[in-house]
Amino acid sequence: MKNIQRNKFLRFTGACAASIVLLTACEKGFEEMNAPYNMPSSGSIGDIFNSNVSSLQVSWQEQATYHSFVYQITQQVSQYASSGYRMENASNEMWDSYYKFLANSKMIDTLIAADPNKNNMTNIKAMNKVLRAYRTIRMTENFGDIPYSKAGMGQYLGENIRPGYDKQSDIYPALINDLKWAVDNFSTSAAQVSIGSSETLFKNDIALWTKFANSLRLRAAVTMYDKNPTFAGAQIAEALNKPVIDKDEEPGLWPSKTPGLVFEMHAWSYSANQYIRLGTTMWSYLSSTNAADGSGIFDPRTKIFYEPNNAGQWKPYPQNPTTSTPGEGGDPYNDSRDNNWPAKGAGNIYSNCNYYFKDKNYIPELFITAAQVMLYKAEVYNRGMGVAKNPALAKSFYESGVKQSATFWVNMAMKTPKWVVGKPTALPTDAELAALLANPVVAYSATEATALSQIYAQMWIDGYRQPGDVWTLFRRTGGNLPKDPNNAGYWSNTYGIYHRYMYPTSEQDFNSANWRAATGGTESYSTKIWLEK
């Protein structure tokens, strides 16, 4: 009996031991069980490049900040009430978007370097450099010094997870050199590796890539010219001899050319700040009189950018209002206007920005315009930047730029499907353009300095949808842009104080040592950036 019981016990303990062995063997399936089920573990160069293209859109909060701050700083638009938004909101989002882009961009470099066919990947390398330069230019112009050379490399751990800051004076030339490298190395050789359909921006149009890179180089060199004329002058001279973008080549993100691209944030930015109106500063450059019936309007862009008030009258809101300024209370950016155009609200007594710029499906985000490039050339020859002064050429480029801009924006309205009311039916005629150029405000002055101001003023008007570029222009020219002289103290106190975005609080929280080194422990939006005059 005892033996039987012992045997049963042995059987039992044997089963017990077997169970434990089975259990511990289960570790084998752990790796499979814990593998992420919904995220791939790698991506190709093309996939990553396309992701970077997708991130070129101006982010939501940056759009809102254009409306709430930048438009007022540049006086392109006025507003009758502050939005209540803070610039920090945009800082966080811009920082977040840019550095994720930068990490991907540097990863593309790493993948190319490791690729056996890397010698035939100069086009991809150049495209990557161009996009990186484009985005970095925007970032440094907004913030000043930023982490750049050591940034976006957190995956390598160590000190890379808390990158140091680079001086704008170092970043800017480095970007121009990258752009030069791209212009010099873009190749049409059949041996070049293509990323095929992953290149969703210019569809592998290498000529366009070259023009974009060179135009961007021209912009950057002109922008930093006053800080280092020798370096910038040489780059300008070289850029003038290379192709630049021309009309109908406007590089940017075009929903009409990119399946699925919808600019939700464009519509939203008008909800985020619905207080913007046509300002007296812009009005004075679009109309020769204050006639409310619009009879003084001489610029075809006026009715593209703005609308009359609810009574059909043209009435700009004072750029610098006083306590006696009558209140505004319309709702001109309400979606209901799609079906009921006149319903702007009884309080809409000032001219508002054109409702159709809430369009999500056609109007592009422009990186740089042909008119802008023409006007840069005008500035170059007006001032003699890297080349000899040439007033005739300056005038020629100026007038081409003005005409190109006016035509471009009228054309935009004609092509935008959403545009119904006030939709132009034809491009400006030669006579209309000649009249525009003949208007005393626009007519190219024989006085060099006046002419220069006119060039800047036209960049300012053309940059209606690129307020970031205009803000840079404002700062590098020492504020040589149109201003409303009435009650100017209002502007100085309210908007003149802004010279840059402040770093997002995450830098102070998580990159504190480097943040302190860059700022001295305190920072301000009133600190001038290196590029500023």
Added chain:
Amino acid sequence: MKKTMQKLLFAWLMCCTALIAQAQQRTVTGKVADEQGAPVANASFLIKGTKTGGITDANGAFSISVDGNKVVIEFSAIGYETKAVSVGTSNSLAVVLAKSGAKDLEEVTVTALGIKKDTRKVGVSTQKVASQDLVKAAPPSIAEGLAGKVAGLNITVPNGVEGSSQKIQIRGNNVLLGNNQPLFVIDGVQMSDGRMGMTQSNGTGYDISQGTYTTPDLGGTIKDWGSPLNFINSEDIEDVNVLKGPTAAALYGARGANGVVLISTKKGAKRQGFGVEYTLNQRWTKAYLFQDYQHEYGYGGAIGLWSADDNQKLPKDANGNYRYPAEAPWSGAGINDKFTQFGPLPGGYNYWDMFSWPGAGLSWGARMDGRNIVWWDGKTRPYSPDMDANKSFFQTGHTSNHNLAFSTGGDIGSLRVAMNYTDNDAVIPNSGYDQTAVNMGGNLNISQKVKAEVSANYTKFNRLNSPAIGDNNSISKFLTYGFPMDYHPIEKDVYQKADGSKNMFDNATYPMSYPYGSYTNLWWNMYNNNTTMQRDQVMGAVKLTAEINPWLNLMGRTGVNYATNEFETKETPVDVAGLQGKYAYELNKDYTVTAEALATAHKEKIADVLSASFSVGASTWYNKFEGTSAKNNGPFADPFLYYLSNTTATVDRSWLPTYYRLESKINSVFGLLNLGYKNFLFLEATGRNDWSSTLPNNANSYFYPSANMSFVFTDAFKMNKNILDMGRVRLGYAGSANGTEPYQTTNVVGSGSFGGVVTRNLDPRLRPTDLVPQRSKSWEVGTQLAFFKSRLSVDFSYYKINSTNQILNAPLPTSSGFTSRTFNTGELENKGYEFIIRGTPVHNKNFNWDITLNAAHNSNKVIKLDEGVDKFYLGTIFGARTGVSMYVTEGEQYGSIYGLDYTYKDGQKVVRRIYDKSDPTKVVGTQYVTTADPVKIGNATPVLTGGIGNTLNYKNFSLYMLADFKWGGDIYSFDYASAMGEGKAPETLLERNGGGLPYTYPDGTTANHGVVLDGVFADGKKNTDVVHYMYKYAGQYAAWSNVDMPRSNAVFENSWFKCREVSLSYNFPSKMIQSSKVFQGLSLSLVGRDLFYFYKSLPDNLNPEGVSGVGNMQGMQWAALPGTRSFGFIVRAKF
């Protein structure tokens, strides 16, 4: 995995079955009674030297299988002396227990893995709550039934909404980010963490689709569908044992690191009569604790600053009649902008430049003097407050619970089958739930040596709408942030048009403009956008035990918990045609299986003085939670039909269903060694090795030990027991280790599409490949003393827990290209003490008074964070800078609250002037200068928490009262700040009612409305500028704010002492019962829950328990619902 489980179970079944044939058993039955002959229910009995035993039924009856004649059974019951009875050859025993004269110490303690031990042998801290104490006052859930009853078990029910999750915590937070709640084990089945689905939002910051915790911002929506504990019927619970801290929970490994709550369900016993029990409880709940508001001034923002004349504070319509103001200059209300809330301020500013963006509740307007005004809906009403307007949003809630149980027992074992139905209407309209549960539990004496314990449970739970908290569709946000003091509840009758479509509250319908613009969807949403949740839950467990021979027994147990959650959201079309509607559907399933095996060899007498036992075991735990969610955003193709493909919209990727999955497994082997010396010194040592699937291959195996000792010094030193009956000390140490969430150890890339082509990007969360388990080490000392024949007992514990190698998802500066990194870092230290004092001040034949006090203190400190990580956010509300947040820094207490604060010069607050924009010499206001960055403004850690329970028995009456308390610990109240900033708080009346300094308005009117902000200017000069009172309130307080405002002014110590449970019961006399020939027992109880606060430190009747969410940020109050209380009755009948 499944196959392994089957093999394991099969092996055990084979072993046990083989042994059945060997059994030589007989059954002994009997009855336990007191000296007066009254049956003693729930008395424990245990065959001495074994772990075989049970509990007597309601009639004191018991049944047990014994082997041989030399068996001694020990009987014990609370309040009685323990008695050992030799069975001899008898098959029937009548046991009489002598009363101990007072509530005795618990004699038997349930420890890890459900092992029962003599309490004196246990070197760790545990506490038991018996069934009758749990359900005395009809708690809505088990957690609420435990509140205040266990030292160191802190239970928070945010906002008190029945059916919501609870924050349950033992001995503080062991992890910075993630789950700090204990493990719940029901009949050996380890419950899953209780993910409900994608719509679940209860403040923990857990993202199901990513499987990660992120820092939550609780300023948004909380929509809480509850936690798994809610779906266990309290009436089926036999007892709850709380194993505190990792020392007690060493054998549950990783998942027990935050403590373990062991729940045993009833298993039945033989009863007299039909063996049927029916319990009915009915409870009615009312919201009663409403925040105090002023009732003198109505709607208005900017207008407050323009004139002292009340006749100038309301606009007039075209007919010259006073009319209701409007929200914003752009509202199209046709009135001067000054009469709009967000209108211009004197000095050229906007309202939000100075006072931040407020809600629609601004009440800086005209005095409500009863004059007739045209309301926003065009009707004329007197301008007077509706004192019950806030109450109009609530109804009387009702919970009805029926419980029917059949129980029997005999030689073969015992069985209990119970059915339960609960029906709840919440205090918030169009919200409630019902639950049907069937529970079966039994003990099966397969043979003398082999026994089985089985339980099975099925629960069907249906819930209609979980109230949203904190968003624009929530009553709570409306009351806090909207809701001006002149509010009249008009909308509830007009939110829906006669044709069934939605009243848009637009200017076409209300040309005067609807004044509460953010809340136009509130009423429609409350009634017409409905989400239902249906949960089907099945739980089952089988435990087999075999007494192989006198020195060896075996135990095998397996349990399954399987639940599905189905969420269906129907948003009624807002148009008459029935097309502008939405529909969403989510279905998930949560599957957990647990299996354990344990072999124990024991020897009672080694050289007469030593006893020893040694156990080895193995266990496995596996959980898989997966589901899909999809939404039809409309418009519908078929009117008023709710299905996913019913749409005419052009759909894209964003419409595709979401799939999510969380899967993990832990395998373990473990051993226990128990040594006893002369029945006064006991030592237990354990060791456990886990393998966790959530860690990298090279680090997924980890070992941790524990040891504890119990020393009964009164026996060892043979002390005189006249005063001190029993005294012992405990000492324990335990290691514990933990894995992490699934899928964290592989680097991945993000995937999407642009321009119709795939995109891939570096995942912004850097994942580790070198993770090691997070570990904690815990020390504990304690003592247990019993005095005066156990009429007074004290149990005290002190502990210290250090948690290291935290697996953190720590933020990185985004300039690194990444937003966070998961890695091992940091150290947290918890220190604290707990004590329980039980006493019986009065005890005689007819009257008995028992009192229990339990209390605990825990201090939680961050010892170390990773190099370079300055702070780690636990949560924020309205952003980290101008909102309020909680984060940890090295050397700082967990629970610190941060926000902008006043700045000081020479001890005085610094003030700055606000000048007229057009006249830089004219001062229009003053405001406080705040710190540039958030600073510490409070700490939420309480000094002491606990409860006091009193039970008074007089003849057949029994009165029970539980009061619980929280002493110390701060709260930041956005609700207070909002009321102060919006002019709703009673405090804001002081100057408005003439209690201020002489002040001249821009229109030349004067009143004593002025105030001087106490402080100095930056140059140290005293501020003497008299400014309008709104600069004191609106300028200094706000809930959401874009203006820098000091936040310390809404931080309060949140101490309270609350009457939690009251129950008055009457047990019908047994003679009367017996004469009925139907009943075997009948009792009636009147119960009250959450009745009132004896004391609360928060001002203005704020709800002390209205904290936001159940996450780790427990020091904020935003959009709290009013406190509720309930009354009801319970009938318990036995047949």
